[in-house]
Amino acid sequence: MEEKYTSYPTCLYYSANALSRIMTKMADEAFAPTGLSSSYAFLLMTVNESPGINPKDISCRMKLTPSTITRLIEKMEYRGFLERRQCGRNTEVFPTKQSQKLIPLIIKAWSDLYEKYEEILGKEEARNLTAAIHQAQLKLNI
Amino acid sequence: MEEKYTSYPTCLYYSANALSRIMTKMADEAFAPTGLSSSYAFLLMTVNESPGINPKDISCRMKLTPSTITRLIEKMEYRGFLERRQCGRNTEVFPTKQSQKLIPLIIKAWSDLYEKYEEILGKEEARNLTAAIHQAQLKLNI
């Protein structure tokens, strides 16, 4: 059984990226009813859960760089879903009333997302895979 | 042991994306000596392996959309690493001599990448994870 071509799927970089693109697409579909794409939905959940949270901490929780977080917040501020308050060198981010109305929809969409991929992969398998990926990510993150 | 916050790492979308960002960074570091970022390096390998390949087929092998492939090729053409020949409605993509010189460097960088993450994750574990991710990606891709 000879391989005709170099087999990219044996490369973690390649596979991780391929999966990530599919999952992002799936997530964006799931979050479509909220009018937000997935990253913004996560941002709103994060801020709603910890009103006054700093960009730095959001960045840690979401594993995105601070500059990315600034950009996401800016857009949500512009759309009236978030609000920033300057506190010395820190910034505190708060949800607006408007965004709080969205939260149930977001939660629902998120659980639909779980449902959808768990249906395809199997619940057990999906969880194992997610855990394995998370573990790897932690190890590699040093 | 109660969770204070919603636990994003239990979400496959979130974990897959986090891993993908780390791996891309790692890959870009590994490929730095070639002067290319990872996607371009993969593109060059692919074309070098199958000179005359169509964008469509590259798109399948790399799991990127055709429009993305066009964009990648354009840039490599501009930099003198690839060449396009129009054949009716198809396009054939060829490596230039210049790019062939790069191939050994790319192969080396790629194997360095494997080495690096296998060192951190363990060879066995890295392979299992990669295979699991690849399988999931296949299933979800429908």
Added chain:
DNA sequence: CATATTTATTTGTATGTACAAACAAGACTT
């Protein structure tokens, strides 16, 4: 206390990727 260092945030800019629409060539259909 004044200066130097560190830390949090934002800005300028670049990049990879995608979607939808446009185009162009081939393949069907009648």
Added chain:
DNA sequence: AAGTCTTGTTTGTACATACAAATAAATATG
């Protein structure tokens, strides 16, 4: 053979994300 459908490719445009540099505030150091 003419018109329709399909398929491969490219373009216009938009978006998420990052890096490096700039700011600005807080902290440490001499």
